[in-house]
Amino acid sequence: MAVNRARRAGARGLTGAGPFTYAVLVLVAVLSLFPLYWTLVGASTSGSRIAQTPPPLLPGGSLWHNLDIAWNQVHMGRALLNSVVVAGCVTASTVLFATLAGFAFAKLPFRGRNLLLSLVVATMTVPAQLSVIPLYQIMAQLHWTDRLQSVILPNLVAAFGVFFMRQFLSEALPIDLVEAARMDGANSLRILWSVVLPIARPGMAVLGMLVFVQSWNDFFWPMIALSQSNPTVQVALAGLGGGSYDSDQAVILTGSLLGTAPLLLVFALLGRQVVGGITAGAVKN
Amino acid sequence: MLDEAVPATAPGPPRPAPPPPSPWRTRLYRWDLKASPYLYVAPFFVCFLAFGLFPLIYTGWVSLHSVDLQTPDRMQWRGFDNYTRLFHDDLFRNALRNTVTIGVLSTVPQLLMALGLAHLLNYRLRGRGFFRIAMLAPYATSIAAATLVFTLLFGRDYGMINWLLGHLGLGHVDWEGGTWSSRIAVSTIVTWRWTGYNALIYLAAMQAVPHHLYEAAALDGANRWQQFRHVTVPSIRPTILFTIVVSSIGATQLFGEPLLFGGGATGHSGGSAHQYQTLGLYLYDQGWYAFHLGRAAAVAWTMLLILLAIGALNLALVRIRRARNGG
Numbered sequence: 001m002a003v004n005r006a007r008r009a010g011a012r013g014l015t016g017a018g019p020f021t022y023a024v025l026v027l028v029a030v031l032s033l034f035p036l037y038w039t040l041v042g043a044s045t046s047g048s049r050i051a052q053t054p055p056p057l058l059p060g061g062s063l064w065h066n067l068d069i070a071w072n073q074v075h076m077g078r079a080l081l082n083s084v085v086v087a088g089c090v091t092a093s094t095v096l097f098a099t100l101a102g103f104a105f106a107k108l109p110f111r112g113r114n115l116l117l118s119l120v121v122a123t124m125t126v127p128a129q130l131s132v133i134p135l136y137q138i139m140a141q142l143h144w145t146d147r148l149q150s151v152i153l154p155n156l157v158a159a160f161g162v163f164f165m166r167q168f169l170s171e172a173l174p175i176d177l178v179e180a181a182r183m184d185g186a187n188s189l190r191i192l193w194s195v196v197l198p199i200a201r202p203g204m205a206v207l208g209m210l211v212f213v214q215s216w217n218d219f220f221w222p223m224i225a226l227s228q229s230n231p232t233v234q235v236a237l238a239g240l241g242g243g244s245y246d247s248d249q250a251v252i253l254t255g256s257l258l259g260t261a262p263l264l265l266v267f268a269l270l271g272r273q274v275v276g277g278i279t280a281g282a283v284k285n
Numbered sequence: 286m287l288d289e290a291v292p293a294t295a296p297g298p299p300r301p302a303p304p305p306p307s308p309w310r311t312r313l314y315r316w317d318l319k320a321s322p323y324l325y326v327a328p329f330f331v332c333f334l335a336f337g338l339f340p341l342i343y344t345g346w347v348s349l350h351s352v353d354l355q356t357p358d359r360m361q362w363r364g365f366d367n368y369t370r371l372f373h374d375d376l377f378r379n380a381l382r383n384t385v386t387i388g389v390l391s392t393v394p395q396l397l398m399a400l401g402l403a404h405l406l407n408y409r410l411r412g413r414g415f416f417r418i419a420m421l422a423p424y425a426t427s428i429a430a431a432t433l434v435f436t437l438l439f440g441r442d443y444g445m446i447n448w449l450l451g452h453l454g455l456g457h458v459d460w461e462g463g464t465w466s467s468r469i470a471v472s473t474i475v476t477w478r479w480t481g482y483n484a485l486i487y488l489a490a491m492q493a494v495p496h497h498l499y500e501a502a503a504l505d506g507a508n509r510w511q512q513f514r515h516v517t518v519p520s521i522r523p524t525i526l527f528t529i530v531v532s533s534i535g536a537t538q539l540f541g542e543p544l545l546f547g548g549g550a551t552g553h554s555g556g557s558a559h560q561y562q563t564l565g566l567y568l569y570d571q572g573w574y575a576f577h578l579g580r581a582a583a584v585a586w587t588m589l590l591i592l593l594a595i596g597a598l599n600l601a602l603v604r605i606r607r608a609r610n611g612g
Contacts, residue, residue: 017408025405029419032481035434036422038445042437050437055445097332100325110322120329123337125530125596127538129568130589131340133347133582136572137357154336157329187314188321217427219541220565224573234541237429241436241548249437252548256430263425271418275485 039260042253043067050249066254070240073251074228076258079236083259086151086222086232087215093156094211095204102165103196107178117166123159128220136224150225151232155215161207168203169196206277209270213263233259341589348582357578367583377584379559380567383468387543387563388536390472395480396528402480403487404513417488420481428478428541435474436461436548461547467561474542479535483528490524491517526599533595537588540565564588 017025044063045056070076104110105117131154139150173196181191219234226232228239240255267274348367350360371377406416423431438445439460447457460470494517502512518525543561544552553570555562562570564584572581 017405017410021405021408021410025402025410025416028402028481029416032419032423032477035431035438035477036426038438039430039434042434051443053443053448055443055448097328101329104322104325108322108325110319113322116326116330123333125534125592126337126341127534127588127592129538129540129565129585130344131337133572133578133585134340134343135336137347137352137578140357156336157332159329159333162326162329188317188324192325213425217425219428220538223541223544224569234427234429237427237433238545241429241433241545252433253437256433260426260430263427264422267418267422267425271421272414275414275417275421 036260036264039253039257042250043257045250047248047250050253062250063254066248066250067258069248070251070254070258074236074239074255075231076233076236076255079231079233080258080262082148082231083216083233086148087212089152090155090215091208091212094158094161095208097157098161098165098207099169099197099200099204100192101162102167102169103173103192103200105162105166106169107173107175120159120162124163132221132224135221139225145225146227146230148230151218151222154221155218158211161211164207164210165200165203168207169200172203173199206273209266209274210277212266213274216263344582344585347579348586350579352578352582354572354576354578360579363579367580368587370580371583371587376559376562377567380555380562380564383543383555383559383561384537384539384563384565387468387472387475387539387561388533390468391475391479392529392532392536394472395476396483396525396532398476399480399483399528400487400518400525402484403491404517406484406488407491417481417485420484422481423478424482426478429545431478432474432542432545433548435470435477436546439470439473439546461556462560464558464560467546467556471539471542471546471561474546475536475539479532483532486528487521487524490521494520526603530596530599534592537592537595538565539563540569544569 041056041059042050043066045060046062046065049056049060101120105113105120135150135154136145139145144150177195177199178191181195186194217234218232219238222232222235223238226235228235231239237255237259240252347360349362349364351363351366352360402420406413410416439447441447441457441459441461444460446460450456450458458466460466498516498520499512502516507515540563543555543563543566546552546561547556551557553566553574555566564587568581568584568588571584572578
C-alpha cells in the first residue's frame, strides 16, 4: 500500500487531489473572485437598488448610466491616461535598467559585485514612507507637485527588478555565449544588444507585467504628490470614495471597475505568464 | 659570422601572422571589460541614491527639525523634540498598537492559509491554471478599488456581510465603528489581496523540494499531514522567512486600506475614534493635515527602527534554530 502510494508520489510530487482539496480550492476561488464579480454587479445597478436588503446579486442594466456619472464626477478619462503614461514610463525604465544591472550581476565579474548585490537586496526592504517627506520637499521646490514627473522619477528603478533579472539571467544565459562573442571581438555593447537582450526578453516581459501592475496600483506617493485635478486612477478612486462627492455607491463601484478592468483583462490574457513570473521571482531553495 | 650570431632573430620569409592589435585597441578592449559592468549597474545606483538613500537619510535630518508643510524649505533645529513628543503622544501609541494588531491579524492568517493552499495546489489537480489565476486576481486589484468594494460589503446597514450574518442569526456588526471589528475588517482586505500571491510563492518553493524526500516519508508510513509537517515545511523554511519579512514590511506601512475604509472624508484619522489609525496614516495626518513635516519624519524613522528590530529578531531566530540543530 505504502509502496504503491510512494510510486505514485514519485510520478509527480504528491498524490492526486481528493474531493476535500477541490472543495477548499473552489471555496477559495469563489472568495477571491466574488468581490470582483460584485464590483461588476454594483457598477451595473442603480444607486438606490444597491442600498437595499437583500443586496443585488446579478448584474443590472445601469452600467452605461453609472459610467457616464463616474466619468464626469472625477477626471476619470484623464486619470486613465495618466496611469497609462506613468505605468508605461516606469515599466520601460525599470525593465531596461534592471536588465542591464541584472546582466552585470549575473555574468560579469567586477570588484565589489557581492557587496553591491547585497545592497540591492537590502534596499528591497526600505519602506516608501521613509522617502516621501524629502521627495515632497524636492518636488515642491521644483514646482513639480501635481505633475506626472513627480510620480515617474522616484520609480525609475526597482531593486526587486534587478534581483529578478539577475535570477533570470543566471539561469537563462550561458556564460559560454558571452565569452564566444567576446572572442569574436564583440564589445560589451554589442554583446548586450545581440546576445543578452534576445535571451532576456521573456524575463523582461514578465518583469514588465509585474512592474506595470505594481505601478498601476501604487497609491501612497501619488496620493501625496498629485491632486484631484491631475490624478492617476488610484487617486481618482480615492476621490470617488473619499466622501467629497455625493457618494453614490454604484458610481464608486463603477470607478473601481474602471480602475481594475484593464489589469484583470491583462491577467485573463496573460495569466499563465504572470503566475510563472511571480513564482520565478520568489526565493527558491 | 655576424649573421650567424643572431640566427634566432633571422627572419625567414614573413609569416602571415595576424596583425598585432594596436595598443589603442587593446586598451579600449580592456577598459570596456573593466568598466562596462559598472556602467550597467550605474543607472540603478544613481537613481537609488537620488530617490532612495538620500531621502531616507534626509528624512532623519528633517525629523530633528520643525518644518511646516507650507514652507518646506524653512527648517528650525529641534534636536530630539519630535521623538520625545511622539512617545508622550497617545495617538502615536494608539497608531502603533493598531499597526501591530492589524499586522498580526492580517499577516498570520494570511501566511498560514497561503501555506495550506500551496500544499493543496501542489497535488495533481484538474484546472490548476484556473485555480492559480483565480487566487492571483486579488493581487491585480488595487488597494483603492479593493477597499472601496469591501467598505460596501462591510457596510453596517446594507452591507452584504451583515446581511449574511443576519441570515445565520448572528446579528449586525458595526464593522467601521467598533475597535476590533474595524481592525478585523481592514485585516480582511489585506488578507484578501495577498493570500493567493503568497500561496504561489510557497508553491514555487514546494515544487523545488526533491521528490525522493516524499517517497522516503511515504515509505516510512507518514500520512499527508506528517509529510507536510516534516518534509514540506522544513524544506521551504527560507521562503517562509522571506514572506514573513516582506509581509511585516507591508504591515508596518499599511496606509491605503485604513485611509479609504469607511469612505468618509476623515479617512486620515482612521475612523471617528482613531480606532484603525495606523502609523502610515498617523504620519500622513501629522504631515499633511497638521502640517508638521518634522513630526511626520520622526514617525517615518520610528517605523524604520521597528522594521530593523523585526529583521534582527528574525535573524536571531534563524541563528538560534541553526545553533540548536547543531549548525
